[in-house]
Amino acid sequence: MAATPLFRRIDIAPAYQKVADAIEREIINGRIKPGEPIGTEQQLVAQFGVNRSTVREGIRVLEEGGLIRRDSSRRLQACLPRYNKLATRLSRALILHEVTFRELFETSMTLEVASVEGAVERATDDNIAELAGNLERSAAVVGDPAGLAELDAEFHVLMAKASQNRVLQLAREPAAQLFFPTTEMIVGGVPEGGARLVEAHRHILDAIMRRDKEAGVLWTRRHLQDWRRGFEKIASLDRSVEHTYMEHAYAARQ
Amino acid sequence: MAATPLFRRIDIAPAYQKVADAIEREIINGRIKPGEPIGTEQQLVAQFGVNRSTVREGIRVLEEGGLIRRDSSRRLQACLPRYNKLATRLSRALILHEVTFRELFETSMTLEVASVEGAVERATDDNIAELAGNLERSAAVVGDPAGLAELDAEFHVLMAKASQNRVLQLAREPAAQLFFPTTEMIVGGVPEGGARLVEAHRHILDAIMRRDKEAGVLWTRRHLQDWRRGFEKIASLDRSVEHTYMEHAYAARQ
DNA sequence: TCTTATCGGTTTGTCCGACAAAGCTAGATT
DNA sequence: AATCTAGCTTTGTCGGACAAACCGATAAGA
Known part of the structure; x- marks a missing residue:
């Protein structure tokens, strides 16, 4: 050459x-x-x-x-680049590439399962305390879709943090930023949606505390499947993450 | 409030x-x-x-x-944000956060397995042709660690592409950018390392063509475990991705 | 004595005007 | 008609300028 x-x-x-x-x-x-x-x-x-x-x-x-x-x-x-800020750039890219919810869902499933596995293995007492705090606050706003959606996103961030794997934390963030804003719609649209969500979080946290990986994975899968079922009631998974739809969620950045 | x-x-x-x-x-x-x-x-x-x-x-x-x-x-x-460029930003962040090879490995394992699963399900003839072309070129340079490392990275990119999941493609990129540059060292340091690598790729491609998910996952795991064993011969997985070490790999960006 | 107000000296954010190099356009030339 | 050339446009860079915000320290007031 x-x-x-x-x-x-x-x-x-x-x-x-x-x-x-x-x-x-x-x-x-x-x-x-x-x-x-x-x-x-x-x-x-x-x-x-x-x-x-x-x-x-x-x-x-x-x-x-x-x-x-x-x-x-x-x-x-x-300064250390903030994951959050970089993830926003990536989310933006995903929007422009018009990825589908199916792609988001599939990848999130993979990454959230990996998160919970890591959390089960390596969560510290602090991590567990944070998760427990989140769960408590979630239970208090179970009837408020917007508040619950926000706490749900936080729960998953905390779970990734508990995995002690920063690469995983970073990798899941972009998809999560697009994935979780839909939670509000879904929780609000499905009766008992909020209760099911909190219930799933409770089982996940319980599994993490008991170091029961199988249970953690099981409930994480159920949790995400719930999201999927809810989503499919209002739209097709093959619909792309749309500009206009995502605009407000994206605008929430600072 | x-x-x-x-x-x-x-x-x-x-x-x-x-x-x-x-x-x-x-x-x-x-x-x-x-x-x-x-x-x-x-x-x-x-x-x-x-x-x-x-x-x-x-x-x-x-x-x-x-x-x-x-x-x-x-x-x-x-323009559409290029994954590649954004991934470079993320890799940079990972370096600065001094993540460990263990974190890289664990996350890559998750994402590469997800890739191969997607590829087994959805690879098109074009995808397969690309992978076959890569395999052929790899076999030709099996004795050249540098060339092989590059082709190995490409193989995994193609595999992610074959998964038809752009979110996954994006999510795996940052870790891959840091993970694969070590391949050269490892292939060069282990006798028969190159042959094993090409062998694994061959089995993976074969599994994708036969739509045999189990085999695909199995060989992908083996392939990455090989990397891990090779890496542990020269350094601890808990070693962080270092500034100086990564500098040249990172400098290869444009 | 402790707090508050004041006052230069810096630094940033923005503006203005200018010019060489490179690209584009269109008329002039062969 | 194809090519060349000259002029216009745009970018990259430069120099200088100024108001607002900030810092530090000093002076004034409680």
Whole structure:
């Protein structure tokens, strides 16, 4: 293939991109640690020898990527990318690719089952306490679809957290962000929907506490199957996650 | 909680952010479709009534998010976010969070098994042809760890594609990007490693063609277990994905 | 003494104007 | 008709500017 590697590929990139890349590299390889300051725009201007507008464009790129942020006093600092923010980007991509609810459901089933398995194996007392707190609050709002939907989403986030697997936590988030907003509609549309949901959560938590993987998986599956049955009452699984439908759910981001 | 909702929360956002949000909204809800032009910077300046520098900062934000891009002549147009690019952001996040190989492995196992299940169910002739082509090329470079590692990564991408589940495709990508670069080390370090890898791929493809889910899952598990055994010969699974180690793999992005 | 008000000095967000390089358009040339 | 060329447009970058917000420290008041 390669005949004579005489010349290196010449790197032609706009200045703002090079600024972004340079800062990114320092953060990725750990020379700038999360929380540490990057410097003022003026300093970056001096260091890179480019105009402030150029620096600012580079900064926007990194800021959007979640690698840097501005602290309370608007000074630049490196930071750990928030899963949540990145997941929002992914959810957006899924919307635009018009994925179907079937795809969402199938993947969520896989990931939630993996979550519960991890949680059963490795949940700490703190994790369990958090889940129990969530369950208690859920039981209190069982008649309120909106409130319950929100707590349901939280329950699953806590379950993923309890799995102690951060890769899994990250992987499930994008699908979850699109999957769970429908819960409100479903809980509201099915009589006893709220009660069934809380019941399932209770069994799942119980399984986690008893370290009973089989039961945990079983109830997680039932829980999701409930969602599916509810969803199929109002729409086809092969319907795509629509722009207009998802707009409000998506707009809830900050 | 909420006493008197007398005042709306006043949204104080910098102008460039509002510019980005406005354009993003038009794309998300489908009023601007992928491929359609956004307009020149000058036009945006006129429409939003802000300075070009401000518009450009907003544009950078969207560009980084993969929502817009510049075509061959550098004009702005909406586009579908590429999974690949987004996955790179996520991989970066995983590196910074210093996730362990155990977490990567566990999650990849879940997702690859889900992939093969989907592929067994729904792979098209085209998918199978692609996988067969990959297998053929793999067999030809069985002695070349670097080449084989690359083809291995491709095989798994193709398998996810064959599952016809785009959510799954997206969900597996970040972990895969970190997981598979190690393959080269492992294949190179284990005698017969390359042969075993190709053998596993062959069985997996065979299972997909025969629509034999059990066999597909079995060989996928074996395949990943092989990776795990190989990895444990050189390092602990509890070792985190390190900055310096991952730097070169990560640098391979464009 | 402790709190509050004030006052420069910085830094950010935004604006204005400008220019070279590259791409596109359309008229001029062969 | 095909090609070349000149002009217009657009982007990437630059320099400078200014109001608002923020920081730190000092001065004034309880």
